[in-house]
Amino acid sequence: MRLVADLFLLAGALLCLLAALGILRMPDVYNRIQAGTKASTLGVLCILAGIGLLQPAWWPKLVAIAGFILFTSPVGSSTLARAFYRAGVKVWQPPGKEASR
Amino acid sequence: MLSTPAPASASPGAYVLGFCASLLTWVLLTGSLATDEVVLGIAVSLVVMFAAGQRLALLSGLRMTPLAPLHLLRYLGYFFGQLALSNFDVARRVVSPTLPIHPELVEVRTGLTSDLGRMLLANSITLTPGTLTVEAEDDRLLIHWIDSTPGSDLESATRAIAAGFEQRISGFLK
Amino acid sequence: MILPDINLLEGFALLLLGCALMLGLFRLILGPAAPDRLVAADTLGVIATAGLILLAWLLGSALYLDVALVYGVLAFVGVVALARAIEGERT
Structure with a gap:
C-alpha cells in the first residue's frame, strides 16, 4: 500500500516538474499555459491521491482541495488566455510559416 | 465569465x-x-x-432527471481518461527536443445553452489534449489548438474538439 | 519538527517538486514580458500547493492542508485580478 501511494506521489511530482519544464521550453504564452495547466493539475491530483492512501483520515479535506483545484486551474488559465488575446498577444507560428493572425 | x-x-x-x-x-x-x-x-x-x-x-x-447522476459519472470517467491522455501528450511534446507544435486559433460551436454547461465544456476543453479555451461568446468558443490539422473549419474543429464532451455533458446539463 | 519515517521515494518526490519550483522561477525571472511572468506565477502557485500538501504528510500535520487550500485560493484570486488588469490595459 505504501509503495502504491509513494508511486502516486512520485508521479505527481514528476508531472509538476514537466509543467515547469513546459513553461520554460514552450515558445509563447498560450503554449506555456497549455503545458503548465494540464500537467500541474494532474500532478496535484496524483499527489492528493497518494496522500489519501497514506492518511485515510484526511480524505474529506483532500477531496475539497481536489475539487477546488479542478475548478480554479482551468478557469484561471482560460481567464489568462482571454486577457492576453484581448490585449493583442499574437499566437506563435513555427519559423518559416507566415503569421495568419 | x-x-x-x-x-x-x-x-x-x-x-x-x-x-x-x-x-x-x-x-x-x-x-x-x-x-x-x-x-x-x-x-x-x-x-x-x-x-x-x-x-x-x-x-x-441542471437537468433534474433520474438518469442525470449516471450521466455525471459517465462524464467524469471520460474526463479523467482524457486528462491522463492530455498529460502524456504534453509530456511527449515538452520532452522531445524539436518541440513538435503547430499552434492555431480555431472556433468551435456548442449546442449547450446554459451558462453552467458552457463553463463546464470550456473547462473540459482546457484540460484535454492540446486545446485551450481562449474566449467564450454566445455559442462560439475560441480555442488555441496546439497541433492543428491544416485547413480545419468550424465544423471539423467542432467535431474534433467539442463533440465528445458535449454529448456527455448534455446528459445532465442544458 | 517531528519527521515520520520518510522513505527514499518520498524524499525524491520532494526533490522533484523543488526542481519544478526552481525551473518555474527561471521563467518568472527571465520573462521576457509581463504575460510570461504571469503564466509562470500561475503554474508556480499550483506547484507550490502540491508542495504544501506533500509537506503536510512529511511533517505529519493536517494544518498544512489548510495552508495549501488558502494558498491556492489566494493564488487564483491574484492571477484573475492581474489578468483583468492586463485585459483592461490595452483595450
Whole structure:
C-alpha cells in the first residue's frame, strides 16, 4: 500500500516538474499555459491521491482541495488566455510559416 | 465569465441546491459530523445561500432527471481518461527536443445553452489534449489548438474538439 | 519538527517538486514580458500547493492542508485580478 501511494506521489511530482519544464521550453504564452495547466493539475491530483492512501483520515479535506483545484486551474488559465488575446498577444507560428493572425 | 446574461430569477430548487452544496463543502472542510460543527455549518450555509441570492439562477442549467447522476459519472470517467491522455501528450511534446507544435486559433460551436454547461465544456476543453479555451461568446468558443490539422473549419474543429464532451455533458446539463 | 519515517521515494518526490519550483522561477525571472511572468506565477502557485500538501504528510500535520487550500485560493484570486488588469490595459 505504501509503495502504491509513494508511486502516486512520485508521479505527481514528476508531472509538476514537466509543467515547469513546459513553461520554460514552450515558445509563447498560450503554449506555456497549455503545458503548465494540464500537467500541474494532474500532478496535484496524483499527489492528493497518494496522500489519501497514506492518511485515510484526511480524505474529506483532500477531496475539497481536489475539487477546488479542478475548478480554479482551468478557469484561471482560460481567464489568462482571454486577457492576453484581448490585449493583442499574437499566437506563435513555427519559423518559416507566415503569421495568419 | 460568459457574456450571456443569467435568467432573472432563481427557482426554489436552485436555493436548495446551493444550500446543499455549501453544506457539503463545509462538512468536507471541517471533516467531522459532530453536532455543533454541523449546526454551525447549517447557519453558515443559510447565510451563503441568501448572500448568493439571484446568482443561484446559474444552477437552473441542471437537468433534474433520474438518469442525470449516471450521466455525471459517465462524464467524469471520460474526463479523467482524457486528462491522463492530455498529460502524456504534453509530456511527449515538452520532452522531445524539436518541440513538435503547430499552434492555431480555431472556433468551435456548442449546442449547450446554459451558462453552467458552457463553463463546464470550456473547462473540459482546457484540460484535454492540446486545446485551450481562449474566449467564450454566445455559442462560439475560441480555442488555441496546439497541433492543428491544416485547413480545419468550424465544423471539423467542432467535431474534433467539442463533440465528445458535449454529448456527455448534455446528459445532465442544458 | 517531528519527521515520520520518510522513505527514499518520498524524499525524491520532494526533490522533484523543488526542481519544478526552481525551473518555474527561471521563467518568472527571465520573462521576457509581463504575460510570461504571469503564466509562470500561475503554474508556480499550483506547484507550490502540491508542495504544501506533500509537506503536510512529511511533517505529519493536517494544518498544512489548510495552508495549501488558502494558498491556492489566494493564488487564483491574484492571477484573475492581474489578468483583468492586463485585459483592461490595452483595450
